[in-house]
Amino acid sequence: MVMPTPARIEVTDDLEALLSVIPPWIREPLKRVADVDGLVEVVLDLGRPPEARLPDRAVSLSPDPVGREDVDYVTGRVGLFTQDNRAGLERTLHRISALRNRVGDIVGVTCRVGRAVYGTVDIVRDVVESGKSILLLGRPGVGKTTLLREAARVLADDLDKRVMIVDTSNEIAGDGDIPHPGIGHARRMQVPAPSRQHDVMIEAVENHMPEVIVIDEIGTEAEARAARTIAERGVQLIATAHGTSLENLIANPTLSDLVGGIQAVTLGDEEARRRHTQKTVLERKAPPTFDVLIEIHNQDRFAVHLDVAQVVDAQLRGQAARPTIRTRQPDGSVAVEEPPPPVTDPLGSPRTADRSGAPMRIFPYAVNPGRLERVIRDLDVHATVCTQPRHADVVLTLRALAKKRPKKLRELVSDRAQVHAIAADTPAKIAEFLRELYELPRGRREHEHALRQTEDAIAVVIAQRQPAILEPQIAPVRRLQHQLAEAYGLRSESIGHGASRRVVIRPQELSGEQAAHAARAHASTGSA
Numbered sequence: 457m458v459m460p461t462p463a464r465i466e467v468t469d470d471l472e473a474l475l476s477v478i479p480p481w482i483r484e485p486l487k488r489v490a491d492v493d494g495l496v497e498v499v500l501d502l503g504r505p506p507e508a509r510l511p512d513r514a515v516s517l518s519p520d521p522v523g524r525e526d527v528d529y530v531t532g533r534v535g536l537f538t539q540d541n542r543a544g545l546e547r548t549l550h551r552i553s554a555l556r557n558r559v560g561d562i563v564g565v566t567c568r569v570g571r572a573v574y575g576t577v578d579i580v581r582d583v584v585e586s587g588k589s590i591l592l593l594g595r596p597g598v599g600k601t602t603l604l605r606e607a608a609r610v611l612a613d614d615l616d617k618r619v620m621i622v623d624t625s626n627e628i629a630g631d632g633d634i635p636h637p638g639i640g641h642a643r644r645m646q647v648p649a650p651s652r653q654h655d656v657m658i659e660a661v662e663n664h665m666p667e668v669i670v671i672d673e674i675g676t677e678a679e680a681r682a683a684r685t686i687a688e689r690g691v692q693l694i695a696t697a698h699g700t701s702l703e704n705l706i707a708n709p710t711l712s713d714l715v716g717g718i719q720a721v722t723l724g725d726e727e728a729r730r731r732h733t734q735k736t737v738l739e740r741k742a743p744p745t746f747d748v749l750i751e752i753h754n755q756d757r758f759a760v761h762l763d764v765a766q767v768v769d770a771q772l773r774g775q776a777a778r779p780t781i782r783t784r785q786p787d788g789s790v791a792v793e794e795p796p797p798p799v800t801d802p803l804g805s806p807r808t809a810d811r812s813g814a815p816m817r818i819f820p821y822a823v824n825p826g827r828l829e830r831v832i833r834d835l836d837v838h839a840t841v842c843t844q845p846r847h848a849d850v851v852l853t854l855r856a857l858a859k860k861r862p863k864k865l866r867e868l869v870s871d872r873a874q875v876h877a878i879a880a881d882t883p884a885k886i887a888e889f890l891r892e893l894y895e896l897p898r899g900r901r902e903h904e905h906a907l908r909q910t911e912d913a914i915a916v917v918i919a920q921r922q923p924a925i926l927e928p929q930i931a932p933v934r935r936l937q938h939q940l941a942e943a944y945g946l947r948s949e950s951i952g953h954g955a956s957r958r959v960v961i962r963p964q965e966l967s968g969e970q971a972a973h974a975a976r977a978h979a980s981t982g983s984a
Contacts, residue, residue, distance in 0.1 A: 469571040471495065474550045477533040478567065479526045482506045485517045496597075500526060501555065501564035522564075530565050535631050537562075539649045540624075544631025549638065551627060570630070572638030573599070577606035579758055579782050579790050583748055585615060589693040591714060591745075591764075593700055594752035600696040601627050601672055603752070607694050608670045609640035620645060620666035624653045628672055642670070654682040661686050671695040680713045684745045693746065701751055702761060702777055706768065709935055715749070715768050717741035720907075720939045736907050736940060738772045740765070756784035815840045816893070819848035819873065821865065822857055823881050831886045837894045848873045852889065855879050910937045913961055914944050921963045925951075928958045937961075 471493070475483050478498060486498065489508055498517075499507045502524065506517040534543040534552045541554045549570025554562045576599065577584060584590065584607045592600045604621075605628050612619040619642035623629050629644040630636035643664070647656045653671075657679065660669055669686055671679075674697045687693055697714060699705045705715055712718050721739045744764040751759040759779040761767045767777050778795035785791055816839040820828050829841045842848045851873050853865065858877035865875065876893075878885040906929050913924035926937060934950055937959045941948035947962045 469493075469569055470548050470550075471569065473545050473548045474498075474567060474569060477530050477545065477552070479529045481520075482517050482522075482526070489515050489517075495569050497566055497568040499564070499566055500530065502527060527562055527565060530567065531562055538625070539651075542625050544626050546632035547630055547634055547636060549627070549630045549636055551625070551631075570627070571602070572605065572636065573602045574606065574609075574638075576602055576755060577610055579756075579784050580750060580760065581610065583750070583760065583762075584610060584694070586748075587692055588747035589687055589745065590695075590748045590750060592694075592696045592750050592752060593702070593705065594696075595700050598752045599755050600752060604628055604670050604672055604694060604696060605638050608642040608668075609638060611668050612642040613640040617667045618665060619643065619668045619670065620660045620664055621670045622647065622653065622657050622660055622672075624650055624656075624672060628670065654678040657682040657686060661689055661691055666691060668692045668694065673698065674711065674714065677710050677713075680711055680745070683714065687745045695746075702749055702767065702771070705749075706771060707931070713742075714745045715740075715764055716744040718772070720936050720943065722940075722943060736911065738936070740768050740772065744768065751779070758782045817842035817847055817849045819843075819845045819851050821845075821851050821853040823852050823854065823878070823886070827881065827883060828852065828886055831883050831890060835887060835890050835894075837890055839890070839893075845873065850893070851875045852886075853877055854881060906933045907936065907940065910940050910959075910961075914941065914946060917946055917961050917963050918944070923960055923962045926959045926961070928952065928956050931957075934959050 475486065478486065478500075482498070482500070486492065486495075486508055489495070489510075491510060492508075494510050496509045496511060499509065500522045503521050505519055506522055506526075508515045508517055530552065531537075531543075531554070534545060537543045537554050541556065543552045543554070544550060545552075549572060551568045551570055553566045553568065555564035555566075557563050580590075580603075590607075592603060594600050608619050608621055608628070611617045621628050621635075621639060621642055621644040623635075623644050624647040626632075626646065629639045629642075635642075635644045643666075645656055645660050645664075647653050654676065657669065657671060660666060669691055671683070671693070672695070674680060674683055674695050683693060683695065697705065697711055699708060699711065702715070705711055706718060717740065718738055719741050721737055723735050723737060725735075746764055749761040749764050749767075751761075753759065759781055761777065761779045767779075771777060780795065781793040783791045783793070816837075818828065818832075818839055819842045825841050825843075832839050832841070845851065851865070853875060855877040857865065858875060876889060878889050906927070909926060913926055916922065917924050929937065934957070938948045938950075941959075941961045945964055947964050948959055949962075950957055951960055952958055
């Protein structure tokens, strides 16, 4: 699918304004650098040669080192440095960041070029204009702030909406009291210190009646709470956050609330049997603050998750995310690649299994049914072995038989069931098939093993009133272990460093009733 050709992208950077604050002996060789129009930043560090950085290389501007007078030359021509050690040039988007020594003296500066890019929002303009709250993710320098600025201008000028920008470091609307024209008629609230961003976010919605609030870099728990408060008042939010992908955000305990928050939940016996899952599962805590999440791969390629709640739930069930991919073509048009359909050719890859509905019924043809059943149980997937081919969703057979296409197999294919062939009737090959069928992410089995080990350790702590030390785990798994211990009323902490970091679960003084409840809960878990 190709969207209509949008307006041509235009870039304005007012590079001369930035060059005017660079010492003359550095400025002249800088002007002679090839592709200076693509300049990213100029770095001046005390006692080192000055350097120009472009997207693909760094260029030394002189063999002579930068002196104290050169640093003072720059700092004396820019605005005041705020608590985050950033300053700017009035009515431009350029940013000057300071390096300080231990007593607070400036010993280096980074002069970063700020550019207003008109037209970059067109790749997701329909999403921006939908009124839904949008969260932007991507590595530093990929264009998140540029997109925020463009989105604010489009909503304020073209849709005549009341747009308020919460501008913590003056990166969206530039330095000085008069904002850069790149934000159009949007209004801007400056933030006196980064630690007060959450306060200004609330002040913006309470005092100025905006329809849209634009925020750069949500990075603290207080800011995440403020964002939820704003969204609950019906205001459209467009923001960026620390992280490059949805997976990063889910694993971030500080910011996961932006996509609904994650919690470990212990199911009852009946519910676990109904879901065909283990007793301890991960679930979303609440509705996401943001409706849409956009991962910016580069200026011309975006991955768009149009339903954050749905995609988070799918990821917690072990399914891969399936975003819409939007790519800007050389002629300016936008190619839209929709997620692949879940069902494919009967003799090709199987459909994506739906863990939320009825179990996938698999009929083994020349495959050991007992072996298949054991692997299903080991991987804990939502599937069952089917004894009647007419009831099967999937037929699992051997590759050698599939190539010969025997009559019975052809009859099964014609009767709506998919056929998937494996090379050999071994547990490893059966497991490989099931992992593909259920799109299990790498390490999921080890992840489940860690949770089971945690439950076993909890039983020991409750029964023996002694601490239990668990195996080393990565941070996301340790976080779930802490949550599981807390659910049983126990204390936990992480010890060790690096790859040896692990969780210790300790007993907590419980009343007799609490201890009995915890013991019953664990006994119920062990019976699953």
